[in-house]
Amino acid sequence: MLRIALWKQILAGIAAAIVVGWFSRDGAELLGLPVLTVYEFVGKLFITALKMLIVPLVVSSMIVGIANIGRGSDGGGSLGRIGLRTIGFYTVTLFAAVLVGLVLVNLIQPGLVDGVPARELLALEATAAQAGANIRAGGLGDVIQIFARMIPENVFRAAVENEMLALIFFALLFGYFMAKLPSELGDVQHRFWQGVFEIMMKMTDLVMAFAPIGVFALVAAVVAKTGFDAARPLFMCAVTVVLALAFHMLVTLPLFLRFVGGVQPWRFYQAMAPAMLTAFSTASSNATLPINMDCLEKRVGVSNRISSFVLPLGATVNMNGSALYECVAALFLAQAYGLDLSFGTQFAVVIMAVVTSIGVAGVPAASLVAIAIILTAIGLPAEAIGVLFVFDRVLDMARTAVNVTGDAVAAVLVARLEGEQTAVALATKGGAAAV
Numbered sequence: 059m060l061r062i063a064l065w066k067q068i069l070a071g072i073a074a075a076i077v078v079g080w081f082s083r084d085g086a087e088l089l090g091l092p093v094l095t096v097y098e099f100v101g102k103l104f105i106t107a108l109k110m111l112i113v114p115l116v117v118s119s120m121i122v123g124i125a126n127i128g129r130g131s132d133g134g135g136s137l138g139r140i141g142l143r144t145i146g147f148y149t150v151t152l153f154a155a156v157l158v159g160l161v162l163v164n165l166i167q168p169g170l171v172d173g174v175p176a177r178e179l180l181a182l183e184a185t186a187a188q189a190g191a192n193i194r195a196g197g198l199g200d201v202i203q204i205f206a207r208m209i210p211e212n213v214f215r216a217a218v219e220n221e222m223l224a225l226i227f228f229a230l231l232f233g234y235f236m237a238k239l240p241s242e243l244g245d246v247q248h249r250f251w252q253g254v255f256e257i258m259m260k261m262t263d264l265v266m267a268f269a270p271i272g273v274f275a276l277v278a279a280v281v282a283k284t285g286f287d288a289a290r291p292l293f294m295c296a297v298t299v300v301l302a303l304a305f306h307m308l309v310t311l312p313l314f315l316r317f318v319g320g321v322q323p324w325r326f327y328q329a330m331a332p333a334m335l336t337a338f339s340t341a342s343s344n345a346t347l348p349i350n351m352d353c354l355e356k357r358v359g360v361s362n363r364i365s366s367f368v369l370p371l372g373a374t375v376n377m378n379g380s381a382l383y384e385c386v387a388a389l390f391l392a393q394a395y396g397l398d399l400s401f402g403t404q405f406a407v408v409i410m411a412v413v414t415s416i417g418v419a420g421v422p423a424a425s426l427v428a429i430a431i432i433l434t435a436i437g438l439p440a441e442a443i444g445v446l447f448v449f450d451r452v453l454d455m456a457r458t459a460v461n462v463t464g465d466a467v468a469a470v471l472v473a474r475l476e477g478e479q480t481a482v483a484l485a486t487k488g489g490a491a492a493v
Contacts, residue, residue, distance in 0.1 A: 069451055071270035072277050079281025097279035104272025105430075105441050107265045111258060112431055113217050116414070117229045118255040123375055124233030125248055143475055144368050147314075147468040148376040152412045154310050155464070159302040159382040160389070160408060166301075168294035169393025176291035176394040180445050181283040221435075226413050276444030289448075295390045296449040302382055303460050311378075311467045319467075319474040325482045329357035330466050337462035341454045343373045346462050354466055359480035360473045368472055372465030379457030379464070380425050381415035387425075388432040391442045403436055410435055425454070 082093045169176055176182075210216040210224035217225060236247050312323035327334070333350040337343065351369050354360045388407050392399050399407075414428035430440040473480060 067270040068273050068447070071274035072448060075274045075277035076281055078274075079278035082278065082282040094279060094282050097275045097282060100275035101272060101279055101444055102441065104265075104268060104275065105444065107268070107272075108427060108430060109434075109440055111262055111265060112427060113225060114254065115258040115262065115427065116431065117217075117225055118251050118258055120226060120229035121233040121236065121251045122248070122255050124230055125237045125244075125251070126371075140364070140367060140472060140476065143472050144371060144468060147471050148372065148464075149412075151311070151314065151378055151464050151468065152376065152381050152415065153408070155302075155306045155378040155382040155460070156385045156408050156411045158306050158310060159299070159386040159411075160404060162298050162302045162305070163386045163389045163393075164404075166294065166298045167393055168291055168298045169390045169395075171291055175396030177396060179291055180394055181280045182391075182394055182442060182445075273444075273447045277447055280445055291390075291394060292445060292448050295386070295446075296453060298390070299383055299386050299453050300456060302386060303379055303456050306378060306382060307460050307463060311463060314467060314471060319471045321470060321474070321480070321482045326358065326467075326470065329353060329482060330463065333466065334459050334463055338455045338459040341451070341458045343377075343458055343461050343465075346458075347373050350462055350466060354469055358466070358470060358482055359478075360469050361478055364473045364476065364478065365469055368469040369465050372468060376465050376468060377415040377457075377461045379460030380428070381411045382460070383425055383453060383457050384415060384428045384432060385411040387429050387443075387446055388436070388438075391433065391438060391445075392436070395438065395442075397438075399436070406436060407432055425457070426450075 079097070082097075171179060208224060208227045210221060210228055213225070213228050215221075216228070236244060236251075238244075239247065315321040315323045315326055330350075330353050333346055333353045336349045337346040347369060351365050354365045354369065355362055385407055388411070389399065389404065410432045411428070414431050426443055426446075429443050429446070433440050433442060470480060470482070
């Protein structure tokens with residue numbers, strides 16, 4: 059039986075929504091109901107289903123991920139030297155990527171059209187006032203309050219109230235100390251949380267099976283309300299993301315390679331081209347992992363000892379492109395609502411983009427889940443992510459290529475610090491090794 063890939067179904071849903079939404083602009087009805095009401099109802103069901111998954115999915119995935127890091131590097135329950143260096147590079151490159159996105163989204167301001175917030179063009183006007191009230195009530199303009207809210211007084215209340223920063227903090231601690239337990243206790247805990255995570259993955263697969271219908275409804279509702287006026291701000295958002303991803307890929311990561319690893323960046327990219335192209339075409343870090351490892355070992359010269367640890371871990375927790383995209387998307391929507399976010403709120407977005415990119419990486423629609431978390435935390439309605447679907451497939455391909463490249467860069471840097479002489483490093487010194 060022919061099975062059509064999910065992304066193709068979503069693209070078809072977007073195309074159909076543009077056509078159907080355009081012809082629904084004159085108050086068409088379906089079974090006596092305005093079709094716009096039907097679109098909004100179906101779209102809300104899809105967004106609500108995604109929101110239903112957030113708390114158990116993020117908590118279980120972060121607990122399992124952190125525990126795996128603690129158990130995996132040297133078998134003794136500690137991170138180990140390679141593990142610490144890997145996590146260090148992952149953290150630095152993640153922050154660097156998000157900061158690039160933060161700077162460009164503030165410079166370009168894609169959420170404004172001729173200096174005016176694009177909320178009406180994107181059909182966001184109904185919740186703009188509520189969103190502004192939530193921002194003010196949340197007190198996120200104060201950096202001290204941001205950190206204070208990271209520690210939950212009651213973790214169960216935090217789950218009920220969707221205090222994701224508090225839940226992420228708790229999950230990080232829980233996973234870390236779970237890895238420190240004796241094996242007879244730690245194995246039981248690990249199996250339990252792994253089971254919860256697997257269940258949430260299956261539930262996510264179920265929800266995403268209806269994504270083409272949900273996306274159709276969300277996009278059709280926007281087109282029915284605004285026509286094609288929404289195209290300009292969405293296009294500018296996509297341009298901002300692409301420019302930020304390109305800067306990180308072609309400037310930030312090469313600087314790390316050259317000045318930290320002593321590697322010629324162009325030789326590295328030449329060697330890793332098959333993996334990067336595969337990542338771009340498949341939009342899957344996990345599917346690209348075998349090719350990424352093969353290129354890194356055979357063409358770059360990193361040992362299997364390093365690549366077999368750094369790359370699988372990176373495919374799970376190191377998502378440079380995804381973190382960058384989450385930051386830009388959240389701030390784009392805030393601009394579109396006409397919200398003037400303070401430094402403290404933008405700092406909170408940076409922190410959440412980094413942490414959520416770790417917590418939900420490798421999950422279907424990971425970036426959508428993460429963006430919903432960020433929007434909720436800063437007081438914006440999660441329903442706003444519906445407008446991001448139009449260009450999401452192309453942006454997903456681009457950010458996956460950056461994700462995979464970031465993993466490979468981290469592996470090279472760790473290998474160099476471990477004293478390995480890779481082919482690209484020898485070329486830097488004028489050696490004869492070829493890539």
